[in-house]
């Protein structure tokens with residue numbers, strides 16, 4: 001016999017817990033099933049711990065530059081044990097916040113264990129059967145570990161393992177030059193490690209425009225991080241000093257030896273052991289659950305939210321998925337995934353704030369574009385002594401609609417929201433030119449840069 005609920009939520013990541021709050025608030029009985037840590041990736045092994053470490057790394061960096069600002073210090077050291085303890089405390093506080101919220105939620109039953117479908121509206125958790133007319137899948141993803149030559153013969157870290165380090169690696173080899181790899185590369189360089197980033201593609205963060213990739217590379221190299229792109233021959237072998245990582249068949253040193261290796265070559269959805277086939281829930285070739293614009297799967301009464309549906313890969317997209325599902329189910333409002341505008345940040349320092357399309361993507365999609373570029377030598381950046389980066393706005397030449405922006409520089413992760421909000425409201429470049437922004441801020445440069453386009 002199955003225990004029955006009005007709704008079952010599988011996974012307590014970024015969408016599951018708030019949805020449990022809305023459903024129980026509407027008087028429904030809800031079971032939330034979590035097999036590991038409440039809060040999921042962002043809280044435990046993603047955004048929160050990494051951004052806490054980024055903050056420690058930035059502090060070390062700023063203190064090292066203290067003399068530039070006329071401030072004297074003594075010798076500078078990094079106590080990685082204390083850095084880790086701070087990170088664990090911040091992350092732990094977030095986790096226990098979600099935990100106690102769910103535990104105290106009237107109408108919510110939290111069940112610990114791995115859920116697997118045994119039918120379209122029935123799951124099993126450690127031999128216990130649960131059924132509900134509505135099931136919400138929020139199982140997230142994990143680091144991809146491809147079957148690269150030698151990878152099974154050496155110790156490699158992923159974003160999870162590296163968070164357990166309480167000493168600074170002597171030489172960190174970061175395989176994968178994208179969001180995860182670059183954030184860890186810079187923070188560990190700032191903690192005092194030698195760092196090399198090994199990327200198989202022709203440039204770092206290849207989803208971005210070439211000028212953005214180049215500027216990010218320059219920022220990292222200026223801090224002493226080695227970068228090797230076009231690394232077509234990545235392979236691993238044990239070495240007396242750690243791990244030998246084969247890099248190149250053609251140019252530069254063919255091999256580098258690292259005391260530690262971080263694999264940051266992508267993520268995969270946690271759908272391989274969920275029994276989706278039994279329930280008849282369709283996946284794509286990479287294991288992402290197929291959903292429609294309102295996040296309904298191929299089975300009636302089953303939804304998929306967050307990273308596992310392949311429609312987003314961020315905490316804010318997972319949370320927005322929750323908002324869409326809740327609005328459609330409970331508020332009678334018609335909300336869709338395609339209503340949202342892509343936006344995210346790369347939290348190196350200075351950060352890259354991104355919204356909408358890049359220049360290359362806009363051209364690929366057939367837009368006639370005008371591009372405005374501005375230096376980040378905005379007053380605020382000069383005052384802070386942090387002028388690396390630039391600002392770029394992509395505008396449709398025919399309609400004057402703003403198609404996207406990249407703000408790489410101090411405050412770029414915050415300032416980009418001015419463009420996001422304008423795009424959301426359907427504003428044009430001319431609208432932005434007329435807005436008065438606060439001086440001295442980074443955002444004040446946005447109307448000025450749009451001004452380059454005239455009109």
Ligand SMILES: Cc1cc2nc3c(=O)[nH]c(=O)nc-3n(C[C@H](O)[C@H](O)[C@H](O)COP(=O)(O)OP(=O)(O)OC[C@H]3O[C@@H](n4cnc5c(N)ncnc54)[C@H](O)[C@@H]3O)c2cc1C
Nearest residue numbers: 011013014035040041042046115139140306307313314315
């Ligand atoms: C290193 C790193 C840094 C990141 N930084 C950022 C950032 O700065 N900003 C940002 O927006 N995003 C960031 N992300 C991405 C962000 O963490 C994810 O997009 C987000 O956590 C996805 O949320 P989710 O709810 O889809 O899944 P998750 O948070 O992954 O939660 C899924 C939950 O489901 C559970 N689960 C899985 N299978 C089962 C099962 N069968 N039964 C029961 N439970 C199950 C898991 O244990 C997990 O707790 C980062 C990711 C990483 C790895």
Ligand SMILES: NC(=O)c1ccc[n+]([C@@H]2O[C@H](COP(=O)([O-])OP(=O)(O)OC[C@H]3O[C@@H](n4cnc5c(N)ncnc54)[C@H](O)[C@@H]3O)[C@@H](O)[C@H]2O)c1
Nearest residue numbers: 176177178179180181199200201264265266313345346347
């Ligand atoms: N700031 C943020 O919001 C943030 C931070 C970290 C992660 N995330 C999320 O996590 C996701 C995954 O990040 P990621 O950086 O692991 O993956 P990714 O998919 O963004 O990039 C993987 C990188 O590894 C490279 N690569 C693939 N195979 C390789 C190989 N065999 N050898 C060397 N390089 C190889 C790829 O060319 C690519 O540059 C991101 O898409 C993002 O959504 C977000």
